Amino acid sequence: MKINDDFGKLPADYVFAELAEKVKRARKLSEKRIIDLGIGDVKLPLPKIFADEMEKAAKETGKKETFRGYPPQSGYDFLKNGIVGEYARDGAEISEDEIFVTDGAKSELGNVAELFGKGIKVLFPVPCYPAAAESNVILGNDVVYLPTDRENDFIPVPPYGKTFDLIYLCSPSNPTGGAFSYLQLKSWIDYAISSNAVIIYDGAYSRFVESGGVRTIYAVKGAKNCAIEIRSFSKSLGFTGIRCGFTVVPKELGDLNSLYKRRIGARFNGVSYISQRGAAAYFTPEGRKAAEKRINFYKTNASVLKIALKKQNLWYNNSCSSPYVFVKSPDGLSSDGFSDLLLDNCGICSTPARGFLFDGNYVRLSAFSTREDIFEAAERIADLRL
Amino acid sequence: MKINDDFGKLPADYVFAELAEKVKRARKLSEKRIIDLGIGDVKLPLPKIFADEMEKAAKETGKKETFRGYPPQSGYDFLKNGIVGEYARDGAEISEDEIFVTDGAKSELGNVAELFGKGIKVLFPVPCYPAAAESNVILGNDVVYLPTDRENDFIPVPPYGKTFDLIYLCSPSNPTGGAFSYLQLKSWIDYAISSNAVIIYDGAYSRFVESGGVRTIYAVKGAKNCAIEIRSFSKSLGFTGIRCGFTVVPKELGDLNSLYKRRIGARFNGVSYISQRGAAAYFTPEGRKAAEKRINFYKTNASVLKIALKKQNLWYNNSCSSPYVFVKSPDGLSSDGFSDLLLDNCGICSTPARGFLFDGNYVRLSAFSTREDIFEAAERIADLRL
Known part of the structure; x- marks a missing residue:
């Protein structure tokens, strides 16, 4: 049996599978109620309009007049129409035949790499969402990590003089929350075009960008000549x-x-x-409003956590465009050490920076939680003796 | 930009995308009402129990008490439980941690190939479902086709003396409908084990197997040592x-x-x-009965088509375990020639054998249709002047 050896290059477990096990164990052993701010999974139920729309669609599947078989391979027009309209609002011109409806960003971040030659050179600024890099490892590509600096809010700068076939960028970044400005993106686009690279732009959190910010790479000049954009309804609509x-x-x-x-x-x-019917409900005034309300709810959660971190004099990435808080470990503590401390002393599960393929002493706290749990977590953090 | 050259080895269009276009064109141009027996897509609405269950599940997503975020990566236990039970009924012992819930067989047939080394040697008895072979081409594997014989009902015989890393088998076969017997499967298992190969067993049509037949490769001795089985609810539950x-x-x-x-x-x-809630409803007496009724409905459709073909003295694969009828072209007509004749003279869309990577003069007729359309198609075929 000829096994794919590249699996051997990955950590034994996917970081979020590892975390899920850790939370399960902690819930058994800990006296404290464990608050899970590790995996970035939404906790509030879907806004009524999305649930209603899917209920209606489910009913349709049982009726002769409304039953539908295989979906169109690139997605239903009713959904693609809405997406085209959203791009127009965000300052980009995208046509329906450039849009492909998918089952989410995670699989897609790897899938698109299959369009390119085997063994290509792929750049990942880190910290980054690990699935995309791991998919490229499995596919046998040559994955190169580009560490970023806290001083620059972890926004990467193009590695001029070097060349890559693919470049993965994520904005607002998971895990650091940093959102690229127009000019920062423009520098990457210029770099990609001049070095014949393609940018894979992970816009899973694009609806979290503050108003006035860049919500799609296609709002930036030249992007259509060098970038594929991958988006998800998971975080914006609660569709995980x-x-x-x-x-x-x-x-x-x-x-x-x-x-x-x-x-x-x-x-x-x-x-x-x-699922497609549910997602399409977003492109109505009511759907948009409901989604925005949820996004603001989670962003407020992040602000609550930041106040507690400030009390502790801990550094955190102060982005207003993200559901994540990226926190520097207290002096002398590693990324895993701080994560363990938060779990043992506060009953809070977090993700160590190692999980984002980054060799730095940070943890990510997810604000995708109920307000009650966030208040409780903030209190526990504020009470921590460091 | 370094493109994946292996795409160049594929036909320009995926055969069923090509067929969808052909039907669209024909519907515009033809005076006859076009009956689509090309793509194997179910036409009857879902049995009420499945639609109801999904409606209930959709409602749950909107409520705090019943909302769920990310599904467990390998699927919900409520569904895996049912699958384990079905295997037991079919004479195989499978445990929950051997089961992975997926979004369907098509993606999976390619996905599993990623577990193996790059450039491995992969065997496809043909005619076969094209997506699996094409996925292996895209992944850069060395794909070898093994033509099968009408005399043997297109059931392949192991190519003793040669070795492969992966072997794809499909039973009941899409497109020929032939279902492997216990001993036929056993010969493949023995061959795979002795040559250190892994069998990828496509059981998408396994619920169509007549009672007494083999419904899973794991009912055959030795299979767990050499085979991965891929199943789908698309055809059995109407879940395309x-x-x-x-x-x-x-x-x-x-x-x-x-x-x-x-x-x-x-x-x-x-x-x-x-989707998982809908599928789980199958593992209830009512769900099983509803699915079986649909399966028998489509099988009866196939019998209706066969009667018309018999009148025309055309050879067809006489399997009772399939929703497909695999028909030999009249003398002097190629696979495409006969397919065109059926479209032009009968207004019936079919799939030429070429679409199944087979160099023989056959077409596949899908019986996934309404009874009305099948009666109409049968009449048109019987009236055809050959």
Whole structure:
């Protein structure tokens, strides 16, 4: 049996599978109620409009007049229409045949790499969402990490003089929360074009960008010539359990748009009609308002956590465009050490920076939680004796 | 930009994308009402129990008490329980940690190949479902086709003396409908074990097997030591638009079970809660009965088509375990020629054998249709002047 050796290059467990086990263990052993701020999973129920829309769609599947079989491979027009409209609002011109509805960003971040040659050189500024890098390792690509600086709010700067085939950028960044400015993105676009690279832009958190900020790479000049954008409804609509997102492959990217279509033909069979109907409800005034309310709720959670961290004089990334708080460990504590301390002394689960492939002493706290748990967590952090 | 050259080895379009376009064109141009027996897509609405269950699940997503975020990466226990029970009924012992809930068989047939080394040698008896072979081409594997014989009902015989890393088998076969007997499967298992190969067993149509037949490869001795089984709810439950299936990776397969888990960690994020709830309803007496009724309905459709073909003295694969009818072209007509004739003269869309990577003069007719359309199609075929 010829096993894929590249799996051997990965940590034994996926970090969030490891965390889930850790929380389970802690819940058994700890006297404190464990508050899970580790995995970035939404905790509030779906706004009524999304649940209602999916209920209606489920009912349709049982009726002759409204039953539908295989979804169109690139997604239903009713959803793609809405996405085109959103791009227009965000200052970008995208057409329906550049949009591919997907089952979420995680799988897509790896899938798109299959369009490129084997063993290509791929750049990941770190800390970064680990799944994308791990997928590239499994595919046999040459993955290079580019560490970023706290002084620069962890926003990476192009490594001029070096060349890569693919460059993964995430804005607002998971885990640091930093959102790229127009000019920061422009510098990456110029760098990519001049070095013949393609940018894979992870916009899973783009709806968290403060008003006035850049919500899509396609709002930046030149992006359609060098970037694929991957988006998700998981965090903006609370769809982590529903599985729906989309990928944009501009026609300006030469063969990539048709290669992507060809890949779907062989490797994918579309997204549940019910999920797509739920997602499409976002593109109504009521849906937009409901989603925004949730986003603001989670951002307020992040602010509550930051107040507690400030009391402790701990450094954190002060982005207002993210559901995550990236915190520096107290002096002398490693990323795992601080994470253990938070679990043992505060009953709070966090993600050590190691999980984001970063060799620095930080942890990520997720603000995707109920207000009650966030208040409780903030109090426990403020009471911590460091 | 370094493109994946292996895409160049594929036909320009995925065969079923090509067919969808063909039907669309024909519907515009033809005076006859076009009956689509090309793509194997179910046409009847979901039995009420499945639609009801998904409606209930959709409602749950909007309530605090019942909301769920990310699904467990390998699927919900309520669904895996049912699957374990079904295997027991079918004469196989499978445990929950060998089961992985997926978004359907099509993606999985390619995904599992990623567990193995790059450039491995992969055997496909043909005619076969094209997506699996195409996925292996995209991944850079060395794909070898093994033509099968009409005399043997297109059931392949192991190519003794040659060795492969992976072997794809499909039973009942798409497109020929042939179902492997216990001894036929046993010969493949013996061959795989003796040549250190892994069998990827596509059981998407396993619920169509006549009672007394083999419904899972794991009912055959030795299979857990050499086979991964991929199943789907698409055809048995009518879930083509719902996207749910599962893959079994036995623990006897050494590292493969943990590698598969590791792959999910990096490359997948689980299946919609609503879809999983719908699928789980199958494992109730009412659900089973409803699904069986649909399966028998489509099988009866196939019998209706066969009667018309018999009138025309055309050869067809006489399997009772399949929703497909595999028909030999009339003398002098190629696979595409006969397919065109059926479209032009009968207004019936079919799939030429070329679409199943087979160099023989056959077409596949799908019986996934309404009874009305099948009667109409049968009449048109019987009236055809050959």
